[in-house]
Amino acid sequence: MTRGSSxxxxxxxxxxxxxxxxALVLAATLLALLSATPGTSGAFTASVRNSTNTAVTASxxxxxxxxxxxxxxxxxxxxxxxxxxxxxxPTCWKTMVVNGFGMYYDQCKSAYDxxxxxxxxxxxxxxxxxxxxxxxxxxxxxxxxxxxxxGKGFDNYTGYYAYxxxxxNLELGRTINGSYTFLTTTKIPGGVSLDTWYHLVVQMKGCTxxxxxxxxxxxxxxxxxxxxxxxxxxxxxxxxxGLRDFNARGAWRFVxxxxxxxxxxxxxxxxPYNSPWKTGLSPGFTTYxxxxxxxxxxxxxxxxxDGKGNKSxxxxxxxxxxxxTGEVRFDAAPMSYLDAGFxxxxxxxxxxxxxxxxxxxxxxxxxxxxxxxxxxxxxEFVRTPLAATVTQGEWxxxxxxxxxxRITATAQATNGGAQTSASYLDTGCxxxxxxxxxxxxxxxxxxxxxxxxxx
Numbered sequence: 001m002t003r004g005s006s007x008x009x010x011x012x013x014x015x016x017x018x019x020x021x022x023a024l025v026l027a028a029t030l031l032a033l034l035s036a037t038p039g040t041s042g043a044f045t046a047s048v049r050n051s052t053n054t055a056v057t058a059s060x061x062x063x064x065x066x067x068x069x070x071x072x073x074x075x076x077x078x079x080x081x082x083x084x085x086x087x088x089x090p091t092c093w094k095t096m097v098v099n100g101f102g103m104y105y106d107q108c109k110s111a112y113d114x115x116x117x118x119x120x121x122x123x124x125x126x127x128x129x130x131x132x133x134x135x136x137x138x139x140x141x142x143x144x145x146x147x148x149x150x151g152k153g154f155d156n157y158t159g160y161y162a163y164x165x166x167x168x169n170l171e172l173g174r175t176i177n178g179s180y181t182f183l184t185t186t187k188i189p190g191g192v193s194l195d196t197w198y199h200l201v202v203q204m205k206g207c208t209x210x211x212x213x214x215x216x217x218x219x220x221x222x223x224x225x226x227x228x229x230x231x232x233x234x235x236x237x238x239x240x241x242g243l244r245d246f247n248a249r250g251a252w253r254f255v256x257x258x259x260x261x262x263x264x265x266x267x268x269x270x271x272p273y274n275s276p277w278k279t280g281l282s283p284g285f286t287t288y289x290x291x292x293x294x295x296x297x298x299x300x301x302x303x304x305x306d307g308k309g310n311k312s313x314x315x316x317x318x319x320x321x322x323x324x325t326g327e328v329r330f331d332a333a334p335m336s337y338l339d340a341g342f343x344x345x346x347x348x349x350x351x352x353x354x355x356x357x358x359x360x361x362x363x364x365x366x367x368x369x370x371x372x373x374x375x376x377x378x379x380e381f382v383r384t385p386l387a388a389t390v391t392q393g394e395w396x397x398x399x400x401x402x403x404x405x406r407i408t409a410t411a412q413a414t415n416g417g418a419q420t421s422a423s424y425l426d427t428g429c430x431x432x433x434x435x436x437x438x439x440x441x442x443x444x445x446x447x448x449x450x451x452x453x454x455x
Contacts, residue, residue, distance in 0.1 A: 068127060069399040069410050070120065070241075071325070072255035074102030076416035081117075084243075087152045088115040099298045100395055101414070101448070104243065105251035109138050113247060114154025118147050120240030120257065128323060128453050129241050130201040130272070131255040132216055133164065135194055138248025140165050145204050146239035154246065155180045159236050161244060162202045162211050168192050170213045170225060176235055186227045188213060197253075199274040201453060203261035207234035210262065212271070217278035220316050221271035228266050254449045258323035258399060262454040270317055273436075275326075275450035277301045284316040289351045290440065301438065302331065302446040309353035313346050313437035314450075320433050321455035324400040327414055331444040333392050334365035340445035341369070344402045345434030353441070354378040358434050359426075361400040361409035362441075365390045368411045368420050372428075381426070386411060387418035395448075403455055405429030 073080035092108035135141045142163025150157040161173045168191035172183045197216035212226045280296030290303040290310030341362020349356040354373045371380040395414035408423040438447045
């Protein structure tokens with residue numbers, strides 16, 4: 001927070017001509033500011049420390065032109081699905097908001113229907129798609145990647161289909177111009193239950209495809225079921241994303257896409273992480289200050305205290321390059337100098353405002369913030385204006401990407417609106433590994449749908 005200065009002095013009274021000129025100048029300035037103010041379809045750029053680092057606000061929706069990351073905005077109702085194209089009876093697809101989060105669901109089921117909804121860009125190549133998926137009735141529900149040429153009909157598209165089955169399998173298939181080929185399968189420990197949320201991650205890197213699945217709320221790497229497939233045909237090398245069920249009714253929520261993926265051997269690769277808060281517990285987290293609690297119904301993790309730099313660190317895995325996605329909400333009236341967000345590459349955490357080594361990306365009521373903690377010392381890299389002021393009780397989605405010594409953060413209101421992104425290359429980067437965590441600065445806040453994937 002910056003502080004201005006003030007003073008007093010004896011001033012002479014201005015004459016009428018000066019008053020008139022001053023009024024005209026003020027009016028012209030106000031008109032210029034109003035015409036330059038960006039709306040949800042505009043964009044602005046904020047300056048940061050040097051020309052290699054950026055901060056920008058992108059226009060709302062328009063996924064045919066927007067770059068990654070992508071986050072579904074189903075909580076925005078009709079506006080939140082305007083970017084999706086469905087390929088069956090459009091009345092079958094509906095949105096619903098539950099406990100503040102939105103989901104998209106297919107309420108129709110017929111034999112061999114293959115209902116699907118598609119969004120994204122045809123030139124997306126290597127990326128990570130993840131979502132919570134739910135089978136409400138029938139055979140299969142899952143996610144599409146590298147989609148091109150979609151049309152109405154159960155196999156009318158080109159792309160990959162990752163899915164879970166009612167018989168308890170995690171499977172992968174490929175469709176090329178309507179011709180489907182089954183690729184691989186693995187059993188899901190404990191099987192698949194109806195009306196249960198499962199977290200599915202699909203990582204596409206070159207011709208290597210990695211699937212990871214877990215029950216939402218399950219904790220730790222041991223709860224994740226994974227498979228790897230190298231496609232020697234590898235025909236769809238780029239494409240959009242989609243939601244699909246087959247002879248079923250399904251539902252989807254928290255759909256995210258981030259650039260990059262991981263293709264290291266499964267035996268050594270970091271396991272995708274999904275927060276356990278649906279169970280009402282927070283195993284794996286160690287707190288440093290604050291009063292932390294879980295809400296099983298709302299699937300949230302909250303700090304009800306307003307201490308400076310209260311934090312909670314997830315300790316089950318150390319990460320190198322990663323993508324982190326999650327949501328944050330202020331539970332008291334926010335100010336421009338109060339913030340909450342996520343830590344990455346955390347080492348040596350302790351109680352205290354900046355007592356850790358690592359990086360931070362968060363939001364205040366007005367800004368997206370990126371910086372570094374060094375054992376009690378804070379270095380702010382970027383503070384750029386958000387597209388709109390954040391109010392108490394409003395969920396914001398954050399994506400934090402850490403690749404090498406570059407940290408990139410993106411913020412967007414959960415119910416839709418313009419994205420704000422900032423990126424910084426830390427030339428003083430020393431620590432290349434660490435854990436992840438959540439942090440609040442002098443304000444109570446809540447977190448949900450935290451997920452981490454390797455890059």
